[in-house]
Amino acid sequence: MKQPAVGQSMDRVDGRLKVTGAARYFADHQLEGMLYAALVCSPVSSGRIAAIDAREALRAPGVTDVISHLNAPPVPGYKQETPNPKQGLKIFHDDRIYSNGQPVAIVVANTLERAVHAASLVKVTYNQETHATDLYANLDKAFQNKSMKDYLRGEPDAWKKAPVTVEAEYNIPLEVHNPMELAGITAHWETPDKLVLYAKTQGVKSVQQTLKNLFQLPEQNIVVHSLFVGGAFGMALRVWPMEVAAIIAAKKVRKPVKLVIGRKDMFTLVGYRPAAMQKIGIGATADGKLTGITHEAVAVTSPYEDFTEAIVGMSKFMYACPNVNTHYQLVPLNLSTPVWMRGPGEATGSFALESAIDELSYKLKMDPLQFRVINHADTDPEKNLPFSSKYLKEAYEMGAEKIGWKNRTMEPRQLQEDGWLVGYGMSSGVFSAGRGKATASAIFGADGTLTIRSAAADIGPGTATAMVQIAADATGIAPAKIRFLLGESEYPEAPRQGGSSTVSTVGSAVSDVCKLLLQKLGEMAAESMPAFKDVKPADIGYEDGQLIVTGKPAIRAGFREVLQHRQQPELQVTATSQGGEERRKYSMYSFSVHFAKVHVHPATGVVRIKHVVSVADSGTIVNAKTAGSQMIGGVVGGIGMALTEEALIDHRFGRFVNNNYADYHVPVHADTPPTDVLFINKKDPVINPMGSKGMGEIALIGFAAAVSNAVFNATGTRVRDLPITPDKLLPNVKG
Amino acid sequence: MNQFSYVRPASQKAAIDAIFRDNTARFIAGGTNLLDLMKNGVTAPEKLVDINRLPLKDIRFSNNILHLGATTINSEVAAHPLVKTHFPLLSQALLAGASQQLRNMATTGGNMMQRTRCSYFYDITMPCNKRSPGTGCGAIGGINRMHAIFGASDQCIAVHPSDMCIALAALDATVIVAGPKGGRRIPFADFHRLPGNTPEKDNNLGKGELITGVEIPANPFTRHVYYLKVRDRASYAFALVSVAAALDISGSTIRQARLALGGVAHKPWRLYEAEKMLTGKAPTEENFRIAATVATRSAATFQHNAFKVPMAQNSIITALSKAAAI
Numbered sequence A: 001m002k003q004p005a006v007g008q009s010m011d012r013v014d015g016r017l018k019v020t021g022a023a024r025y026f027a028d029h030q031l032e033g034m035l036y037a038a039l040v041c042s043p044v045s046s047g048r049i050a051a052i053d054a055r056e057a058l059r060a061p062g063v064t065d066v067i068s069h070l071n072a073p074p075v076p077g078y079k080q081e082t083p084n085p086k087q088g089l090k091i092f093h094d095d096r097i098y099s100n101g102q103p104v105a106i107v108v109a110n111t112l113e114r115a116v117h118a119a120s121l122v123k124v125t126y127n128q129e130t131h132a133t134d135l136y137a138n139l140d141k142a143f144q145n146k147s148m149k150d151y152l153r154g155e156p157d158a159w160k161k162a163p164v165t166v167e168a169e170y171n172i173p174l175e176v177h178n179p180m181e182l183a184g185i186t187a188h189w190e191t192p193d194k195l196v197l198y199a200k201t202q203g204v205k206s207v208q209q210t211l212k213n214l215f216q217l218p219e220q221n222i223v224v225h226s227l228f229v230g231g232a233f234g235m236a237l238r239v240w241p242m243e244v245a246a247i248i249a250a251k252k253v254r255k256p257v258k259l260v261i262g263r264k265d266m267f268t269l270v271g272y273r274p275a276a277m278q279k280i281g282i283g284a285t286a287d288g289k290l291t292g293i294t295h296e297a298v299a300v301t302s303p304y305e306d307f308t309e310a311i312v313g314m315s316k317f318m319y320a321c322p323n324v325n326t327h328y329q330l331v332p333l334n335l336s337t338p339v340w341m342r343g344p345g346e347a348t349g350s351f352a353l354e355s356a357i358d359e360l361s362y363k364l365k366m367d368p369l370q371f372r373v374i375n376h377a378d379t380d381p382e383k384n385l386p387f388s389s390k391y392l393k394e395a396y397e398m399g400a401e402k403i404g405w406k407n408r409t410m411e412p413r414q415l416q417e418d419g420w421l422v423g424y425g426m427s428s429g430v431f432s433a434g435r436g437k438a439t440a441s442a443i444f445g446a447d448g449t450l451t452i453r454s455a456a457a458d459i460g461p462g463t464a465t466a467m468v469q470i471a472a473d474a475t476g477i478a479p480a481k482i483r484f485l486l487g488e489s490e491y492p493e494a495p496r497q498g499g500s501s502t503v504s505t506v507g508s509a510v511s512d513v514c515k516l517l518l519q520k521l522g523e524m525a526a527e528s529m530p531a532f533k534d535v536k537p538a539d540i541g542y543e544d545g546q547l548i549v550t551g552k553p554a555i556r557a558g559f560r561e562v563l564q565h566r567q568q569p570e571l572q573v574t575a576t577s578q579g580g581e582e583r584r585k586y587s588m589y590s591f592s593v594h595f596a597k598v599h600v601h602p603a604t605g606v607v608r609i610k611h612v613v614s615v616a617d618s619g620t621i622v623n624a625k626t627a628g629s630q631m632i633g634g635v636v637g638g639i640g641m642a643l644t645e646e647a648l649i650d651h652r653f654g655r656f657v658n659n660n661y662a663d664y665h666v667p668v669h670a671d672t673p674p675t676d677v678l679f680i681n682k683k684d685p686v687i688n689p690m691g692s693k694g695m696g697e698i699a700l701i702g703f704a705a706a707v708s709n710a711v712f713n714a715t716g717t718r719v720r721d722l723p724i725t726p727d728k729l730l731p732n733v734k735g
Numbered sequence B: 001m002n003q004f005s006y007v008r009p010a011s012q013k014a015a016i017d018a019i020f021r022d023n024t025a026r027f028i029a030g031g032t033n034l035l036d037l038m039k040n041g042v043t044a045p046e047k048l049v050d051i052n053r054l055p056l057k058d059i060r061f062s063n064n065i066l067h068l069g070a071t072t073i074n075s076e077v078a079a080h081p082l083v084k085t086h087f088p089l090l091s092q093a094l095l096a097g098a099s100q101q102l103r104n105m106a107t108t109g110g111n112m113m114q115r116t117r118c119s120y121f122y123d124i125t126m127p128c129n130k131r132s133p134g135t136g137c138g139a140i141g142g143i144n145r146m147h148a149i150f151g152a153s154d155q156c157i158a159v160h161p162s163d164m165c166i167a168l169a170a171l172d173a174t175v176i177v178a179g180p181k182g183g184r185r186i187p188f189a190d191f192h193r194l195p196g197n198t199p200e201k202d203n204n205l206g207k208g209e210l211i212t213g214v215e216i217p218a219n220p221f222t223r224h225v226y227y228l229k230v231r232d233r234a235s236y237a238f239a240l241v242s243v244a245a246a247l248d249i250s251g252s253t254i255r256q257a258r259l260a261l262g263g264v265a266h267k268p269w270r271l272y273e274a275e276k277m278l279t280g281k282a283p284t285e286e287n288f289r290i291a292a293t294v295a296t297r298s299a300a301t302f303q304h305n306a307f308k309v310p311m312a313q314n315s316i317i318t319a320l321s322k323a324a325a326i
């Protein structure tokens, strides 16, 4: 037998395209007669549009049209009754302004520069109303919607009775995805009822569904192309109003229209991780057994949608704790709607929980790793189910060994290197290991090539590469002869790339379609090839690209021969795959453990992360190279969350003030230390044929707490408000 | 961005003429600041006068003076052996600024002329007396974590963003200027201004005047120098506080000290009193601590930037200790 392809560090199948610039992202597509759009966005945060004067803009060179609620063609899917504020933002539908930066008009011109300039000439006047953008000043508006149920296991607030307790408040600011690639769309109405789109999306099919409803078109009349995505992290999981604006504009001007939004609009038009205030009360016995956890969270949402995520989720099942209660609320503010951002919910929640666990460990005078092991949940205490697989204890050990955890001192401020304080910290991360439903088609050609199609997405993790590896093992066909095609709405249905589930979901469909292909080839052989005349299809297996027969080693046929024999150019099969009963019998999660060694400058408060070890328990690793890159990427995102990222709003204006790459600090190379990624790499026996659990989210979840815990170990100062900027660690000011 | 014309005059005189005759014309060197300002609508010149081909690119050391042409680029100056040997503080400060890509474009003249990074200045929907005199200061009462603790006025609390200029201030550089009425020399301390009632003016360059270069006299600060920049990420971020420290130490005595702060005022902030205090003293942490206290006596803070005072003090002590290698 050949070595299996799964597990190999195979190079990305599209690596060459990417590094040579040949990969075409949505904005790279130039259509015949295409026009360029620029948005006019509101500088007020609440109110109504009083008037729009577009005369000067329309007179500017090259301008085709200026479109707003005053002249936009109607969008049939917008309900016509008075706007229900919870139905989402219906762009160009009425005169309401809900948030600063909301688009009020779109200018279409024959060059980008002319569109941008003309947009600056549109004069909009507003009837301004009072706005609210400060979470802390508006806590009285906190509410729960129907989906946000309080959770209780055992006794509420049991932690208060524990001999050793910690009660603390943790705050994370609003964070913005800020991938390198800007958002936007190119829209082309080929006919009045056929819409073709070049999109930046994590799911071409979901774009198709959304627009089908909005524009009331037959599904097949909406064609969505999205072959490459330059980073998304969750911001391309839905169709945004600004994309609808471009589609409306293209409809009105009857030409293809390309919109690429500016960097500052990335703060207001494509979602964000909501700012959140969390309170944790946690208690343990003197020997370190957790007795109670109370986790409360309040997070921001927009006036017109309730965005919820699993902020308090982890507290319910991460530790074997008899008493847990959670409470989660939203505060609607004059901001656009948040959206999932890498490690959605859990990244926020884990900062609070994993910091509180660390705080409690100091009170107990117990190694925080040891403390976690003592309270390890062997089964899921929330669902009362066994885990499909869980190697968290091994992960703790592997990580501790690699970072040199034994060098850590229990007492803070004990270690120094080159005049810097040294600290070690750790945390755990967890994310649901999902498996959805997906369909894949496979075409095996008489030339020996296999082409698999599914409307999946690739926002960067290397989806096609992983799928080729899975298909290679499922068929025995060499990876070089296999192509996996994604990002086209005409392909068989696949869900959005989100929630760390693509390998699990689409990979299962690929695995299943390959099995079906082999079965069909076997049947065809049995039917028509003389050598297979007396062979039952059930006895036909395969090996190295050949059909074989159980117990009859002499009978063999290459896959190609089967087709050639029948003079058939190709064989096509389609399979749909989804999980079954196992979801009810098992609790499925991926786990991660993060270790950080930090330096903190004793005089200036500057934090430098010196070494990171992240261990992933995510089942079978399909490709250690792309998986490793994915983990490192999550760590970099985590460094941003821990140390640098914070979108600042001037609440007087409800407007972001650091809405650019110079002032909103994503980590740069100099911020990213040597990072060791370790994999448990043990097959999950239940979740899917590959035994792979998800990985994208756990790379980031928990990381910020590991850094904050390390900073405490170095300095004795606990920073509960992210990001940990130098001002929060100055020795001679009260933090 | 508005439409503009672009010219590339063949001579210095023609360049100065082009600017002098046209109020809406601006010199462009590396363009790393001007272009951003134009894209944001902060400035809308109708003519750009490209000075990159004027013969202002020399780096030479003669008569004990280092001369840097106005269009020498930051990365080249930082790496130049003459600069590294005789003026290491300048090299360190340059390398602490921006990123290598930006330093490859940014020029000595443009760097001195770069405008504040105050968010309110950059966002044309916000009030800003520097951008639109009379509209108010957005940063007062707004988000002012990055703002001034020295020399601010009730009109403007923005800070000067350059790193290079902090070293030039400490090293007593002179700005060489050519203008419609001939040339002049401006001591570095007199080049940038405090905001006062005219925050729209960053510096004292006159109408039509072109910076042709900068001169730095030879000095004894070749060994005991340190440029410390405290910032929110490890690279490619403006200073919360920066310190240019230079000491001339003989035996166990400081013969001469130079200290300047960045990120704290509308201009590079020389700490003359602290320098005087250190002169003749031993390079000890205790003395550095006293200097730091002296240095920050006149600080006045706003809602979000009070941390800059202790941060400046600690940074001064750290930079001096590094410079003295104690």
Ligand SMILES: Cc1cc2nc3c(=O)[nH]c(=O)nc-3n(C[C@H](O)[C@H](O)[C@H](O)COP(=O)(O)OP(=O)(O)OC[C@H]3O[C@@H](n4cnc5c(N)ncnc54)[C@H](O)[C@@H]3O)c2cc1C
Pocket (backbone or CB within 6 Å): A662, B026, B027, B028, B029, B030, B031, B032, B033, B034, B035, B036, B051, B070, B071, B096, B097, B098, B099, B102, B105, B106, B107, B108, B109, B110, B111, B112, B113, B114, B161, B162, B163, B164, B209, B210, B211, B212, B236, B237, B238, B239
């Ligand atoms: C993202 C980012 C980060 C940065 N970080 C830092 C940092 O950390 N530290 C730092 O110090 N700097 C930083 N910078 C600023 C950078 O140093 C300046 O943009 C650069 O030095 C400006 O030089 P330039 O030649 O590109 O100027 P230009 O943009 O060409 O010109 C700037 C101004 O100077 C005028 N001008 C140019 N040359 C002359 C001359 N010879 N005579 C008269 N007027 C002239 C122009 O008319 C214009 O008004 C950063 C910039 C960016 C964009």
